[in-house]
Amino acid sequence: MKQVILGKTGIEVQRLGFGGIPVQRVSEEQAVDAVLYALEKGMDFIDTSRVYTTSETRIGKALSQTSRKPAIATKSFCRAADDIRKDVEISLRELQRDVIDIYQCHSISTPEEYRKITSSGGAYSGLVKAREEGLIRHIGITSHSLDVLERALDDDLFETIMVCFSFLEPAAKEKVIPKALAKNVGILVMKPLSGGVIESSGPALKWAFGYPGTLVLAGVESRELIDQNWNTFQGSWELTETDRETIDATFREYDKKFCRRCDYCLPCPAGITIQYVLGARTFIKRMGAGALKVPMFADMWDKAEKCEECGQCVTRCPYGLPIPEIIKANVKWKKSLNL
Structure with a gap:
């Protein structure tokens, strides 16, 4: 085994x-x-x-x-x-x-x-x-x-x-x-x-x-x-x-916060690549802050800032994530890095 x-x-x-x-x-x-x-x-x-x-x-x-x-x-x-x-x-x-x-x-x-x-x-x-x-x-x-x-x-x-x-x-x-x-x-x-x-x-x-x-x-x-x-x-x-207690506690904490990257939330009217914005914090934790300077990701954040909170993504998410709220919080977090 x-x-x-x-x-x-x-x-x-x-x-x-x-x-x-x-x-x-x-x-x-x-x-x-x-x-x-x-x-x-x-x-x-x-x-x-x-x-x-x-x-x-x-x-x-x-x-x-x-x-x-x-x-x-x-x-x-x-x-x-x-x-x-x-x-x-x-x-x-x-x-x-x-x-x-x-x-x-x-x-x-x-x-x-x-x-x-x-x-x-x-x-x-x-x-x-x-x-x-x-x-x-x-x-x-x-x-x-x-x-x-x-x-x-x-x-x-x-x-x-x-x-x-x-x-x-x-x-x-x-x-x-x-x-x-x-x-x-x-x-x-x-x-x-x-x-x-x-x-x-x-x-x-x-x-x-x-x-x-x-x-x-x-x-x-x-x-x-x-x-x-x-x-x-x-x-x-x-x-x-x-x-098992640790697993249960972690699941309870992140079940309504964690993006599983299924992309069922798409398409976004604003063109936001939702899974990348929602997973940005852990992505930067793994890849380093320098990844934020890659042109593709710079464009991603520009679009994320224009989220109109229309809620279409929420109706499609099988996990019931409050997607616009998470996008807004992550945009604020990204700005706080001053990169």
Whole structure:
């Protein structure tokens, strides 16, 4: 139970993997040390992305200093074949690898984006060519949309999926995870702590480990966090009464505050990308305040400030979130940062 085979890829690894977002927030020395320490402890799967600023570079520097050979997954936001091919070449250089085990189409959020990457000249065809040339071994897809992942599973194009899964976001256990297991598709779990919302990592990780056939990716940047997560992984995964009380308390606190990123609230008349505005605080907690300066996010905040509180999103939200209130509060919070 401590190991998992990632479906038809045949890759067999420990069920606790190294998430590469946090290593961009610390010094390069600390980042490299964290990667090396995780490998020493026994982690053998690392996930990163082209968009995680310095993450690939720092992971590559760590890999150059060890004889250990973990499985490596990375991903790209590029939607066209030629563009993603360029990213594959950059990833190989930054990670200092001759081949990347899993290359993923990153954050495919809508049916339109899915059609774009799988159409002629789309990112998927670019990855197929890269696989034929021996630059990558397997092709995956990541999404916050369960509908998109179901479509991907139905089409049988991808060898792995990456899905949000935690006790705050358990919906994947209903259809996506069972379908992936039935189709022998590898399952990478992202955000087992719901992007930093869940502070008690022990109960959250044990909850996620309770679903066989999944690889759980936890982002870490320090020896302390690595030890904490690894000790949970090595111990019993049975939830204690205290664990259940912690889970229940966290759920009660965030059930009416936490955006599950389903996008059922869209379209917004003001063009607001609601899930990103609602999740901004945890996003910045993970990515660092510098992410607010990216042009895409600057435009997002401009639109958020123009929210007319029409309430259309509230009528569509299956979780009953007071969306305009949260948008207003997060806009105020963002302004207080003076960035």
